[in-house]
Amino acid sequence: MTSLVGNGMARAAFDAALAHGALHHAWLIAGPEGVGKARFALDAATRMLAQASGAAERTQAMIAAGSHPDLRVLTRKPKDENKPDSDLARSIKIDQVRALQPLLATKPSMSERRVIVIDAVDDLERPGASNALLKNLEEPPAGTIFLLVSHAPGRLLPTIRSRCRLLRFDPLSDEEVREVLAGQVPDATPAEIAALVRAAGGSPGRALRFAGLQLAVLEDDLAAIARDGDPSNRRRVKLAKALGTKAAQPRYEAFLERVPAFIAEQAGRLTGPALRDALEAYDAARGLAAVSLAQSLDAGTTAFELGGLVARLAKRS
Structure with missing residues (x-):
């Protein structure tokens, strides 16, 4: 996977917990949009599952193909599921959260670990989907790790926040944004890169929306x-x-x-x-x-x- 840029302290805190076997069952990855939180969550999920199974290459290949049985990623679905390019729904529906229950009622398939990524947890339909998630956080299945991406943690239920360990992601420096852009838009002119860095405000994701x-x-x-x-x-x-x-x-x-x-x-x-x-x-x-x-x-x-x-x-x- 492409190396992550920025927020070294937050990433180091997670790495230390993973290395020492001290993983909390739920992590709230919070910060502005476009600073790499979702990419970090997927990278962390890959490393956790690879570590648990001892099969790094197979794990990476299955996740890349979207076929790993011990990883679920919840996001907003297209309004028309028969048209993947249609606009996204306004929220992550309660049925999506409830659909985790059969999975969580069984043991993981490839190791003793399972990972659930929700991107973004702010998008959960309230109150139904939020309460359904809360029940799982209150009674976490053995071996299951939740990675909750949040752009506005203050809007979450306090009971959800209280059951998570916080990883705070901050805006990137201009130099870090420039590093991301150099890898993502290598053909951009220096003037365009400079304009994108100014527009980014510390968010490479925002800058990439303006690319081209x-x-x-x-x-x-x-x-x-x-x-x-x-x-x-x-x-x-x-x-x-x-x-x-x-x-x-x-x-x-x-x-x-x-x-x-x-x-x-x-x-x-x-x-x-x-x-x-x-x-x-x-x-x-x-x-x-x-x-x-x-x-x-x-x-x-x-x-x-x-x-x-x-x-x-x-x-x-």
């Missing part, structure tokens, strides 16, 4: 508008044309997510009235970006208006 969308070009336009104010509207019209077509939808959505963050970054360099104005522009940009997709606002018009909010920064340069 020419984020560096958008960043250059935003920087120019923030610097000069775009008095002729030329750059904003360019953005509106570039992002207003149906084919540009993925890039437009990246733009919606990026503009408020860009304004916030600029605001971090300001003080006094300039900071107040920048924060007002940030609030307006965040609100407009949030409603644009939900209300099907015209993409070109929205891009132009967001550019106007960025232009407010020029007065304070």
Whole structure:
């Protein structure tokens, strides 16, 4: 498996427990989205099952094929299970958790260990699925380890949190994000990598969502508008044309997510009235970006208006 990057202390804590045979029956792997929690969970499951069976290569091959009998991964399913590419359901349903019961009522097949991964436990249908999981955590079957991935642990039932050992994952450094991107998008230009690192905010997963969308070009336009104010509207019209077509939808959505963050970054360099104005522009940009997709606002018009909010920064340069 590809080596993991970042959060060395959390990974070391788990490795120490595994090495000393002191594994808790449930681990809450908590932190921001896109920092490698799910990849760590699958890597940890692979190592635990390989250690228990003494057959590392076979274990890895079976997990890669999705056929290991002692591993279950619960995620949100497609709304239409006959169409795997359809949108995902809003939650992990209670029936998915209940479907674990026949498995947990039997002994593991290949060793004395079984692993259940839930990605993400925040997505459990409440209260039914959460309560069904809680029952298993309260009465854990022998040899079963639960790995619960969570982006917002504060939203979980306190009784679930109290039965888990916490592994805290933090945002990655820029250098760590750059290392991940170098492996995942090796053909990206240095300018694009730099733009992706800025957009990541410590989350390689977020950066990878923007890969291939020419984020560096958008960043250059935003920087120019923030610097000069775009008095002729030329750059904003360019953005509106570039992002207003149906084919540009993925890039437009990246733009919606990026503009408020860009304004916030600029605001971090300001003080006094300039900071107040920048924060007002940030609030307006965040609100407009949030409603644009939900209300099907015209993409070109929205891009132009967001550019106007960025232009407010020029007065304070």
